[in-house]
Amino acid sequence: MNGKLSINLTRLTDSIAEMGRIGRRPGLRGVTRLALSEEDGEARDLLVHWMKDEGLRVSVDSIGNVFGVREGSDPGLRPVIMGSHLDTVIDAGVYDGAYGVLSALEVVRRIKEERIKTKRPIGVGCFTNEEGVRFQPDMMGSLVKTGGYPLDKVYTHKDDEGVTVREALEGIGYLGSAGVDPEAYFELHVEQGPVLHRRGAQIGVVEGVQGIAWWRMRLHGEANHAGTTPLDMRRDAMAGAAELYTRLLGSVTRCGNAVCTMGKLRLEPGAINVVPRLADFTVDYRSYDDATFREGKAEVERTAGEVAERRGLRLEKEMTANFQPVHFRPEMVDVVEGEARGRGYSTLRLPSGAGHDAQFMHTACPTAMIFVPSVNGVSHSPDEYSEPEDLERGANVLLGCALARAGV
Ligand SMILES: [Zn+2]
Structure with missing residues (x-):
């Protein structure tokens, strides 16, 4: 006592x-x-x-x-x-x-x-x-x-x-x-x-x-036959979402003081043999460091834009939360x-x-x-x-x- x-x-x-x-x-x-x-x-x-x-x-x-x-x-x-x-x-x-x-x-x-x-x-x-x-x-x-x-x-x-x-x-x-x-x-x-x-x-x-930032994003591509469409002729929305997630994970891993999660993903048309025309997903990004949070948010948006452009996809994005x-x-x-x-x-x-x-x-x-x-x-x-x-x-x-x- x-x-x-x-x-x-x-x-x-x-x-x-x-x-x-x-x-x-x-x-x-x-x-x-x-x-x-x-x-x-x-x-x-x-x-x-x-x-x-x-x-x-x-x-x-x-x-x-x-x-x-x-x-x-x-x-x-x-x-x-x-x-x-x-x-x-x-x-x-x-x-x-x-x-x-x-x-x-x-x-x-x-x-x-x-x-x-x-x-x-x-x-x-x-x-x-x-x-x-x-x-x-x-x-x-x-x-x-x-x-x-x-x-x-x-x-x-x-x-x-x-x-x-x-x-x-x-x-x-x-x-x-x-x-x-x-x-x-x-x-x-x-x-x-x-x-x-x-x-x-x-x-x-x-x-x-x-700090926490949330986005809802949509990548629009083109649905096509999974067997007959050559890779270089696809506009695959899922490939865009996958590349974005991989790049963001790589970035937060290198940076060491941020985390990033793509926790929700929906594909259209959503069939085993069709190239996805739409990926509708969320991004959750967090950091305790003010500078990292600011730069990280900009990087999320920039990377999404780059991926969309490179793959011929159209990007729609909406920030749904942004708490410092x-x-x-x-x-x-x-x-x-x-x-x-x-x-x-x-x-x-x-x-x-x-x-x-x-x-x-x-x-x-x-x-x-x-x-x-x-x-x-x-x-x-x-x-x-x-x-x-x-x-x-x-x-x-x-x-x-x-x-x-x-x-x-
Ligand atoms: Zn509680």
């Missing part, structure tokens, strides 16, 4: 397990709580119920973000918010998002139990539609809250059934009008990657979030690292490979992220797992950071 206040692990894991019972579907091992679905509503209701039990002041903003705040000794100050999200992908694990929200709640419970009065108000935040499965864009709640996307426009976005975001918010009773304006934001999350687990580090000190790399303020990163080391935990600094609400909150207030190891790096799967000791360590760091920021 080092004399520092610690969270109650049993209460935290019980909360995670109880939340993890919401969104079970027959035939699936994991949880499915698509954003603003009935299951997401049920999860929010449970969280609000728990918040009210702790005497928190609950508010919901116009994009459905939920906040529960405990008053500080100086009510004129803006609150320190800890949080994440409760929506999930299809057949997800129980930790992604929920771990951050429920650890935030555990921190507040623990502080209340100890009758600690913080100077600033301190609270829990739960952001709408982080995953982006049912409605796009992903990280919708934090993006809209921080002015990165217009509210009026996002209300009209529809799911596959034609239900709008606004209708879905109303449907579960989470179309509010009053949010909070955080003074600082802390997000605790499972790493969802293999680095901490493989390196044996207990706490990931997140320095920032990779985020670098958290050094003093916020230091707080996480100092808190973890002060408790004797081993740390590793790393950027996040996945997007998180913290990357947008960073544009509105000082923000930090804490990672704990994901066993084998598995996430977005029912096999997602983090050891209880790691969950405890992460929540303790969150507790320390929030207390330090809120002041006692």
Whole structure:
């Protein structure tokens, strides 16, 4: 024992397990709580119920973000918010998002139990539609809250059934009008990657979030007979897509600090004996380095143009996402690292490979992220797992950071 206040692990894991019972579907091992679905509503209701039990002041903003705040000794100050999200992908694990929200709640419970009065108000935040499965864009709640996307426009976005975001918010009773304006934001999350687990580090000190760019591209060629058309007389759309992917992979491999994925590909006409006239595909490009991200995006577009020209194809391209790399303020990163080391935990600094609400909150207030190891790096799967000791360590760091920021 080092004399520092610690969270109650049993209460935290019980909360995670109880939340993890919401969104079970027959035939699936994991949880499915698509954003603003009935299951997401049920999860929010449970969280609000728990918040009210702790005497928190609950508010919901116009994009459905939920906040529960405990008053500080100086009510004129803006609150320190800890949080994440409760929506999930299809057949997800129980930790992604929920771990951050429920650890935030555990921190507040623990502080209340100890009758600690913080100077600033301190609270829990739960952001709408982080995953982006049912409605796009992903990280919708934090993006809209921080002015990165217009509210009026996002209300009209529809799911596959034609239900709008606004209708879905109303449907579960989470179309509010009053949010909070955080003074600082802390997000605790499972790493969802293999680095901490493989390196044996207990706490990931997140320095920032990779930049991410998405394109939808179409290469148009000419359908023709696969047996009678000589290679040099083809306009093969698939050959263009293959060459593009190979060249981009070669480039990011040489560069060493970027990744590139062509994750979706559709061919027309799509027959074994026909040269493809259309390749319709996506490109996902990411880097944490500002210069690499900027140059890499230009290279993706330039290479696509060159390949199309060389092969006599027509290129159509549309950029569907373009989020710059985020670098958290050094003093916020230091707080996480100092808190973890002060408790004797081993740390590793790393950027996040996945997007998180913290990357947008960073544009509105000082923000930090804490990672704990994901066993084998598995996430977005029912096999997602983090050891209880790691969950405890992460929540303790969150507790320390929030207390330090809120002041006692
Ligand atoms: Zn998440």
